[in-house]
Amino acid sequence: MPDLRAGNYLWGSPYSTSCPGKMWWLLLWGVLQACPTQGSVRLAQQLPQHLTSPGYPEPYLKGQESTTVIEAPQGFAVKLVFQDFDLEPSQDCERDSVTITASGMDPSRFCGQQDSPLGSPPGQREFVSSGGSLQLTFYAPASSEDKTTHLYKGFLALYQAVSLNHSHFISQVNGNSEATHTPGDNPYKIQNHCQEPYYQAVPAETFTCTAQGPRKETQDRKEVPHCVPVCGRPVTPITQNQEAQGPSKAKLGNFPWQAFTIIHGRAGGALLGDRWILTAAHTIYPKDSIFLGKHPSVNVFLGHTNIDEIIKLGNHPVRRVVVHPDYHQKESHNFNGDIALLELQHSVSLGPSLLPVCLPDSETLYRSGLMGYVSGFGMEMGWLTTELKYSRLPVAPREACEAWLQEKQRTEVFSDNMFCVGNKTWKQSVCQGDSGGIYVVWDDDAHHWVATGIVSWGIGCGKGYGFYTKVLSYMDWIKRVMDGKD
Numbered sequence: 001m002p003d004l005r006a007g008n009y010l011w012g013s014p015y016s017t018s019c020p021g022k023m024w025w026l027l028l029w030g031v032l033q034a035c036p037t038q039g040s041v042r043l044a045q046q047l048p049q050h051l052t053s054p055g056y057p058e059p060y061l062k063g064q065e066s067t068t069v070i071e072a073p074q075g076f077a078v079k080l081v082f083q084d085f086d087l088e089p090s091q092d093c094e095r096d097s098v099t100i101t102a103s104g105m106d107p108s109r110f111c112g113q114q115d116s117p118l119g120s121p122p123g124q125r126e127f128v129s130s131g132g133s134l135q136l137t138f139y140a141p142a143s144s145e146d147k148t149t150h151l152y153k154g155f156l157a158l159y160q161a162v163s164l165n166h167s168h169f170i171s172q173v174n175g176n177s178e179a180t181h182t183p184g185d186n187p188y189k190i191q192n193h194c195q196e197p198y199y200q201a202v203p204a205e206t207f208t209c210t211a212q213g214p215r216k217e218t219q220d221r222k223e224v225p226h227c228v229p230v231c232g233r234p235v236t237p238i239t240q241n242q243e244a245q246g247p248s249k250a251k252l253g254n255f256p257w258q259a260f261t262i263i264h265g266r267a268g269g270a271l272l273g274d275r276w277i278l279t280a281a282h283t284i285y286p287k288d289s290i291f292l293g294k295h296p297s298v299n300v301f302l303g304h305t306n307i308d309e310i311i312k313l314g315n316h317p318v319r320r321v322v323v324h325p326d327y328h329q330k331e332s333h334n335f336n337g338d339i340a341l342l343e344l345q346h347s348v349s350l351g352p353s354l355l356p357v358c359l360p361d362s363e364t365l366y367r368s369g370l371m372g373y374v375s376g377f378g379m380e381m382g383w384l385t386t387e388l389k390y391s392r393l394p395v396a397p398r399e400a401c402e403a404w405l406q407e408k409q410r411t412e413v414f415s416d417n418m419f420c421v422g423n424k425t426w427k428q429s430v431c432q433g434d435s436g437g438i439y440v441v442w443d444d445d446a447h448h449w450v451a452t453g454i455v456s457w458g459i460g461c462g463k464g465y466g467f468y469t470k471v472l473s474y475m476d477w478i479k480r481v482m483d484g485k486d
Contacts, residue, residue, distance in 0.1 A: 039067040044078050044161040051080070053138050053154025060154040063142030070134045076161040078102075078134040080127045084156040084346060086319075087112040088140075089484075098122075098155060099137045102129040112152070128162065194227035197235070198350040202226045229274050229350055232358035232440075232448030238373065238390070247389035250305050255375045257357035257451075258388060260310050261436060262299040264289070266384065268376045268437030269342070270451055271302060271356045274349075276482055277318075277342040278357075279436035280454050280469065281327040284340055288332050295321075300342060303354040305388035307377060319345040322481050324474065326417075334413040338456045338469045341481050357440060357451045360472045365441050365452050366419055368397045372441040374421070374455060374466075378433030385433075393439075393466075396420045401465050408459060417473040419453060420465040439468050 042051070051068060053060050072078045080100070087096045089112035097111040110122045127134065138154070194201045203226075236253030250258075259269035259277050264286050269279035277300055284296060298318045304310035326337025348354060375390035401420035405412065414420075421439060439453035453468030471478075480486035 039069065041069045041071060042159070044070050044072045044076070044159055046076075046161050048158040048160045051136065051157045051159055056154045056156055057084075058153070059151050060140055062140050065137065065139045065141075067135060067137045070136070070159050072129070072132045072161040074132065076163060077132065078129045078159060079162045080134060080136070080157050080159040081125070082122050082155055082157045084153065085110070085122055086153040086155070086345065088152045096140045096152070097138075099139065100127050101135040101137070102127075102131065102133070134159075195350075196230075197233065198230055198352075198355060199227040200230050202228050229356050231273075231356045232443075232446075232450060234355060234449070235352040247391050250375060250388040250390050252305050253352050254305075255373075255388065255390065255440075256303075256353050256355035258302075258305075258375055258437070260301040260307070260377050262301075263296050266377055266433045267435045268378075268433075268455065269300070270438040271348070271354065272341075272359070272478075272482070273356050274347040275344050277344065278438065278451060278454065278471075278478075279340050279342060280456055281323045281338045281340040282329075282335065282456070283436040284321060284323060285327070285329040287329060287335075289329070298342060300344065302348060303351075307386045316348065317345040319343045322486070324477060333411050335457045335467070335469070336413055336415045336417055339454055339471070339474050339477075341478065357438065358443070358446070358448045359475060359478065360450050360452050361475075363472065365443065365450055366395060366470070366472070368395055370395045370441055372421070372439050372452065374434070374437060374439045374453075376434030376437040376455065378435075378437075379461070393421045393426070394423065395441075396422055396465055400424065401467070404465055408464075410459060412457065412459075412467075414467065417470050418456065418467050419470050420467050421453065422465045424465070425463060438471075 042049070051070070054064065054066060055061065070078045070080070085098075087098070087110075090096055093109045093111040095111070097109050099107045099109045101107045108127070136157070234253055234256050236251055238250075238254045257271040259271060259279070261267045261269050261277075261279065261283060263283050267279065267283035269277040269283075272278050284298070298321060300316040300318060301310045301313065302316060303313050320343040321340065322343070323340045324337040327339070328334065328337070350356075371392055371394050373390050373392055375388055377385055377388055379385070396419075398419070402414060404424055405414060434455050437455045438451040439455070440449045441452050442448075443450050452471055454471060456467050456469045458464070458466045477486065
């Protein structure tokens with residue numbers, strides 16, 4: 001990734017199935033691919049099986065509606081969970097959508113990412129029927145405004161038969177939650193349990209799609225809690241009174257938000273929520289690169305401190321790359337706007353080794369002398385490390401960093417959207433391969449870890465300061481992007 005120039009260099013510069021027409025075939029086999037304006041019946045087994053939208057993973061065609069009924073053997077229920085969900089967004093789920101129906105429950109309808117309360121994908125929810133069958137309807141209407149093909153893949157789901165003794169009613173909550181029903185209860189009273197301590201319940205109005213359109217739930221289901229990720233609270237926290245200078249080996253769970261990326265080379269990032277990666281723009285569009293303006297291949301790995309193990313856990317496909325508009329790749333000595341967000345195609349399941357970091361809300365988190373930690377898989381002693389390392393470094397006075405740059409006769413821009421970390425006499429523990437990683441500080445008021453900076457640029461890997469993107473300066477932009485407004 002880096003451009004290893006001789007002498008002083010910037011470590012921030014990296015270098016179909018066809019539709020059977022015979023109804024006897026449908027009745028005989030009981031298994032068909034969903035086809036436009038037709039239906040199919042599938043028999044659930046105890047081993048998971050795939051169910052996809054027509055043509056998946058190729059973009060689906062507009063102007064079709066298909067229904068799949070999944071039947072479970074006697075004494076079993078149907079469980080369904082989405083592995084991929086990529087539908088064109090629509091206001092209030094009026095257009096492309098997936099509707100799940102089971103006996104005794106109102107339909108649950110889902111569509112592409114949208115600002116509307118209804119416009120959200122199903123995420124990590126598990127849908128389990130209260131009886132022996134579950135119905136899924138895929139709807140992609142045509143209109144005069146539509147072209148024949150769109151760049152949306154549709155969905156991939158897994159379904160299987162589960163014992164009725166362990167069945168749950170359909171859950172209409174976010175995140176890893178369970179909606180349980182016990183005999184004798186009112187079937188419309190749903191108890192929701194978030195998987196603590198990784199998720200927490202937040203009350204929110206729920207909307208249900210009916211044939212007449214969306215309506216708010218009333219009577220016994222006025223509110224259904226959302227399970228939202230808990231940020232900045234590792235299950236295995238680091239010891240904060242560490243005095244040793246230089247990098248230390250991280251334990252599994254110390255920095256559960258740490259991302260390992262391979263784009264133009266190795267770099268870092270941090271998990272926000274359960275679907276976003278915060279990183280530096282220059283890891284995607286490096287300064288002084290021969291690949292100006294080209295869209296790179298982005299690989300994201302999460303959930304471990306060892307390179308071999310984190311790669312074994314698998315690449316998380318990226319749906320969207322958003323680079324801040326103030327970042328200019330051609331300005332080699334200006335890292336202003338060095339921030340980017342990667343939206344993952346699928347939400348990740350949180351746990352002890354995979355948790356998001358929090359975002360800053362106060363200038364007090366940038367006061368001189370405040371100690372923080374930076375982590376990464378970058379170079380150490382001239383070699384690329386195989387283990388996640390971290391260092392404890394103080395926020396430096398701005399004046400000291402400016403004087404140091406003048407002493408070094410450097411021309412790099414040190415804007416108000418940056419801050420520096422370290423000490424003039426300390427060895428700079430951040431080097432090539434650490435770019436895009438984050439600097440975190442402990443927020444005593446909120447009792448969680450906050451990503452205040454992004455590893456951006458520096459001068460060599462010797463003694464001196466490192467320069468970081470000031471995340472607080474970009475909070476409005478981050479919120480707009482994550483809310484789908486930018």
